Amino acid sequence: MNALPVLLEAQGVAKHFGGVKALRDVSLTIRKGEIYGLIGPNGAGKTTFFNCMTGLYVPDGGGFLFDGLPLKADAPHQAAERGIARTFQNIRLFGNMSALENVMVGRHVRTHAGVFGAVLRDRRTRDEEAAIARRAEELLHYVGIEDRADDLAKNLSYGDQRRLEIARALATEPKLLCLDEPAAGMNGTETEELRVLIEGIRKDGTTILLIEHDVKLVMGLCDRVAVLDYGALIIEDVPAVVQHDPRVIEAYIGVAA
Amino acid sequence: MSKWLNLRSGLGLALVAAVLIALPFVAGMGGQAWVRILNFAILYAFLALGLNIVVGFAGLLDLGYIAFYAVGAYTWALLASPHFGIHLPFWAILPIGAVLACVAGATLGAPTLKLRGDYLAIVTLGFGEIVRIFMNNLNAPINITNGAQGITMIDPVVVGQFKFSATSTIFGMTVTGPQKYYFLLVLLALFVILVNFRLQHSRIGRAWQAIREDEIAAKAIGINTRNVKLLAFAMGASFGGIAGGIFAAMQGFVSPESFSLIESIMILAMVVLGGMGHIPGVILGAVLLTVLPEALRYAVVPAQKALFGEVLADPESLRMLIFGLALILVMRFRPAGLWPSPERRRELAEKAR
Numbered sequence: 001m002n003a004l005p006v007l008l009e010a011q012g013v014a015k016h017f018g019g020v021k022a023l024r025d026v027s028l029t030i031r032k033g034e035i036y037g038l039i040g041p042n043g044a045g046k047t048t049f050f051n052c053m054t055g056l057y058v059p060d061g062g063g064f065l066f067d068g069l070p071l072k073a074d075a076p077h078q079a080a081e082r083g084i085a086r087t088f089q090n091i092r093l094f095g096n097m098s099a100l101e102n103v104m105v106g107r108h109v110r111t112h113a114g115v116f117g118a119v120l121r122d123r124r125t126r127d128e129e130a131a132i133a134r135r136a137e138e139l140l141h142y143v144g145i146e147d148r149a150d151d152l153a154k155n156l157s158y159g160d161q162r163r164l165e166i167a168r169a170l171a172t173e174p175k176l177l178c179l180d181e182p183a184a185g186m187n188g189t190e191t192e193e194l195r196v197l198i199e200g201i202r203k204d205g206t207t208i209l210l211i212e213h214d215v216k217l218v219m220g221l222c223d224r225v226a227v228l229d230y231g232a233l234i235i236e237d238v239p240a241v242v243q244h245d246p247r248v249i250e251a252y253i254g255v256a257a
Numbered sequence: 258m259s260k261w262l263n264l265r266s267g268l269g270l271a272l273v274a275a276v277l278i279a280l281p282f283v284a285g286m287g288g289q290a291w292v293r294i295l296n297f298a299i300l301y302a303f304l305a306l307g308l309n310i311v312v313g314f315a316g317l318l319d320l321g322y323i324a325f326y327a328v329g330a331y332t333w334a335l336l337a338s339p340h341f342g343i344h345l346p347f348w349a350i351l352p353i354g355a356v357l358a359c360v361a362g363a364t365l366g367a368p369t370l371k372l373r374g375d376y377l378a379i380v381t382l383g384f385g386e387i388v389r390i391f392m393n394n395l396n397a398p399i400n401i402t403n404g405a406q407g408i409t410m411i412d413p414v415v416v417g418q419f420k421f422s423a424t425s426t427i428f429g430m431t432v433t434g435p436q437k438y439y440f441l442l443v444l445l446a447l448f449v450i451l452v453n454f455r456l457q458h459s460r461i462g463r464a465w466q467a468i469r470e471d472e473i474a475a476k477a478i479g480i481n482t483r484n485v486k487l488l489a490f491a492m493g494a495s496f497g498g499i500a501g502g503i504f505a506a507m508q509g510f511v512s513p514e515s516f517s518l519i520e521s522i523m524i525l526a527m528v529v530l531g532g533m534g535h536i537p538g539v540i541l542g543a544v545l546l547t548v549l550p551e552a553l554r555y556a557v558v559p560a561q562k563a564l565f566g567e568v569l570a571d572p573e574s575l576r577m578l579i580f581g582l583a584l585i586l587v588m589r590f591r592p593a594g595l596w597p598s599p600e601r602r603r604e605l606a607e608k609a610r
Contacts, residue, residue, distance in 0.1 A: 054477055080479030088477075094470035097463075105467045109479030111460055115492065118459030119452050125459075132460070172479050 004031035007067060007176055007207050008053075014061030015048055015231075022048040024232045025062065030176065035198065035208045037222035037239075039215065041251060044228040046211045047089055050180055054086050055079040067175065080109050085174035087165040089181045089211075095154035099145060099164050102153050103136035106171025139167040143197060159190045166197070170206070177201060178209040183217055195221055219243060227251065281439040292435040294551045296507065299442040300500055302543035305527040306449045306536065307496025312525065313534030314462060315489035316469030318378040320521050321365070321385025325494040327392060327516035328361050329354040329501025331402060334511045337412035340403060347414045351502050358498025359491045361388070366490035370483050373472075385521050392513040407512025414441065414506045421506070438507050445503065449496055453536050456492075465489055530587055532594030541596050550580050 008030040015023040022045045030036045038046050051057040053064055055076035064071040072078050094102050111132060117125035140146040143163040148156055153164060162182055169177055179198070183191045195217060202208055212218045218225060219239040226236040229251040235242055242248055284291040308322045332354035336345045345353075369380045396404030413422035413434070421441065422434045456462045464485045467475040476482050505511045523546060531542020557572040557579075587595060 056473065056477070076476035077479045077481045080477065086477055088474065092471050092474035092477075094467050094474065096470060097466060101463060101466075105463050105475070105480070106478050108460060108464055108467075113460045115456070115461055115488065118461055119455050121455060129460070168478060 004033055006030070006065075007032045007034075008209075009065040010049075010053070010062070011065065012062035013049065013052055013059050013064070015045075015052055015057060015059050022231050023052065023059070024230075026228070026231070026233045027062075028226050028233060028236050030207060030209060032175075032207055033202065033205070034223045035202050035210060035221055037218040037225040038209060038211045038228065039213070039218055039225060040228035044251075045231040046228055047180060048231075049228070050086060050178055050209075050211065053079070054084055054178065077109070080172050080174075083173070083175035084178065085169035085172045085176070086178040087162070087169055087180055087182060089184065091158075091161050091165055093153040093161060093165060093168070096152055098150050099140060099153055099156060099160075100133070100136050100149040102164055103139050103167050103171050104132050106139075106168040107132045107135060109172050136167075136171060139170055140164075142170070143167045144193075159186060159193075162186070162194070163197070166201075170201070174206060176207045176209060178211075180211045181213060182210070183212060183214045191217055277443055281436040285433065285436060289433055289435050292433065292439060294548060296435055296438050296442055298544045298547040299439070299446050300504060300507075301524065301527060301547045302540045303442070303446050303449050304497060304500045304524050305531070305539050305543040306446075306453050307493045307500065308524050309453060309493075309528050309534065309536070309539045310456065310496070311489050311493035312528050313539065314457065314469070315465040315486060317486060317489060318374060319381045319490075319493070320378045320518075320525065321381035321383070321388070322493070322497060322524055323516045323518075323521040324365070324385040324388035325358040325361055325497030326501040326504065326520075327388050327513075328358045328494075329498030330505040330511045330515070331392060331408075331501075332357050332498070333502040333505035334408040334411050335401070337506070338408055339410050340408050344412055347416070347502075347506070351499055354498040354502040355495040356498075358501070359495040362490040362492075362494025362497075363487055365494075366487045370486050382518065382521075385516075385518060389513050389516045392516065402513075405513060407510060407514075409510050411505050411509045411511065413509065414438070414503070422509070438503075442503065445499065450536060450540075452496075457534075457536070461485065461488065526584065530584065530594055532597035535594070535596060535598035538594050538596035538598070542594065545595070549583065550576060553579055 006029050010026055010028050012025045012027055013023055014021070014025055026045070026049060038049065040046055048057065052059045052073075053071070055072070055074060055078065058073045063073070066082055066084065071082065071084075094105060097105070111128055113125045113128050117128075137146065137149065140149050143166055145156070145160050145163050145167070148160055153161065156164060166177075166179070166182070182198075183194055186194065191214060198208060198210070198221060210218065210222060222239055224237065225239050225242045227234050227242060227245075227248050229247075234247045234251060235245050237245075281292050281295060284295050304322070304326060308319065311317050311319045311322070333350050335341055336343050336350045336353065338344075365381065365384045369377055372380060392402045393405055395402040402408070413420060415421065419425075421437045424431060424433045426432070464475070464480045467478075467480060468482055468485060472482055504515075527542040527546045528539050529542070530546065531540065532538025553576040554572065557576050558568055561568050561570065591597075
């Protein structure tokens with residue numbers, strides 16, 4: 001596993017909100033082709049870490065190296081351009097656009113047509129537009145909701161919305177796909193289907209960073225796992241080791257009196 | 258089936274074209290004033306569709322849109338009048354006006370992009386007033402805009418030897434100045450309708466809609482929200498600039514008075530009342546809000562005489578009262594606008610539940 005090249009390196013990332021230290025010197029490395037789990041109790045700083053990495057927050061200390069080059073802070077659209085895509089813990093779709101349109105918007109960063117192209121509708125723009133629609137349909141099929149293509153995103157079932165958000169993220173052709181609690185609120189069958197989908201995405205060449213509460217899913221799916229507690233990284237290792245680490249058990253269950 | 262549909266839509270188009278061509282001559286029978294009202298209806302439809310890009314597509318509330326109209330109008334006034342003694346042709350001034358308005362739009366957009374909703378509305382409102390006050394006061398120390406007196410004797414649109422301001426005979430038919438402007442305005446309006454339709458279903462149009470729906474998600478999937486919003490401002494503004502130029506040429510006179518806050522609000526009302534983001538709705542809103550107050554102007558006095566035998570209320574204030582009441586009723590019973598897009602209607606129906 002260690003032979004794989006590094007895709008993302010977090011170097012001493014720190015973030016505080018007023019007096020609350022949400023992240024303290026978090027350093028970790030994600031390798032190409034991995035499914036990397038990030039777990040920790042509620043409020044441990046997992047989503048804050050995501051937001052720093054994807055440029056929605058500016059870290060107060062440290063930074064990220066992605067594919068060998070530093071990631072610019074405070075520039076979410078550039079993070080997406082470099083190849084980082086994400087989903088949100090509380091699903092954020094474009095509710096009044098159709099499922100297909102949601103995925104088509106995801107192609108924005110990989111396409112070029114501007115105002116003049118749109119108004120003149122020249123050959124190149126028409127071809128690009130057709131390619132966008134085709135790719136979006138493929139992606140809907142890939143996540144298994146192609147028959148909901150014309151429905152408004154907000155009318156999709158919860159599980160389908162999660163899938164749509166993944167399809168939209170994949171439309172940006174990410175090198176690293178970050179999933180923020182994708183299994184939250186899902187039942188056993190849905191979680192199992194999600195596991196198959198995530199494994200398929202990895203097999204097709206995308207590295208995955210997974211924040212998850214479902215410990216069984218994380219342990220069964222991830223190659224390596226990092227545990228955050230009170231904003232600090234307490235361990236980064238393979239699931240078998242993490243599972244039995246006393247600090248992890250303490251963080252989750254507390255110390256025996 | 259499709260052949261039948263094609264035939265039907267072809268017939269529909271022919272009918273619309275026939276009505277559009279006949280309209281100024283029918284209106285002309287009631288006097289040229291009605292043709293002028295018609296012209297203003299189209300000019301406002303043009304403006305409303307420009308604003309629709311900013312408000313309807315990108316979801317940015319702009320209360321100072323009239324400023325760009327003012328920029329376009331003054332550009333024409335200064336470059337085609339005896340004020341500076343410059344008389345450029347229309348094909349030079351219209352693009353200059355559009356570009357200047359576009360620059361003004363970007364100038365307004367750049368510092369306000371982090372603002373949303375009500376805050377943005379207040380800043381744009383301020384911007385609109387600043388432009389008007391500039392026009393009002395740029396007569397000293399160097400006289401640029403001639404202050405509150407405005408600029409007079411502005412050149413009309415002239416193409417070759419063809420003057421849009423004068424009456425002439427074409428194919429044995431007498432065509433008046435306003436009627437000629439009518440056809441020019443219809444052409445421009447068709448252009449802005451085409452631009453609106455094509456933008457809506459394009460990569461940029463989708464990006465605007467995405468920003469309107471959820472700005473954070475839009476950023477996270479790689480939309481440069483700053484640039485895309487600036488683009489909306491700049492595009493909307495350049496249409497305002499073109500409309501302003503035509504307005505100056507048509508009237509032959511501009512003064513800061515024409516660009517007050519109420520004008521911005523009226524154009525916004527056209528967009529909202531008609532159906533935000535829905536192109537046919539916006540056109541309907543513009544035509545109604547221009548024609549209705551004028552029609553009431555002619556109806557209020559005779560109606561009072563018929564009912565009470567004398568004129569009890571001042572026609573001007575009564576007219577605005579009825580107009581205001583109509584606005585309230587429409588917004589109360591059709592909150593999505595008179596002719597909303599199907600999606601927007603669903604959206605509001607769900608919120609009401």
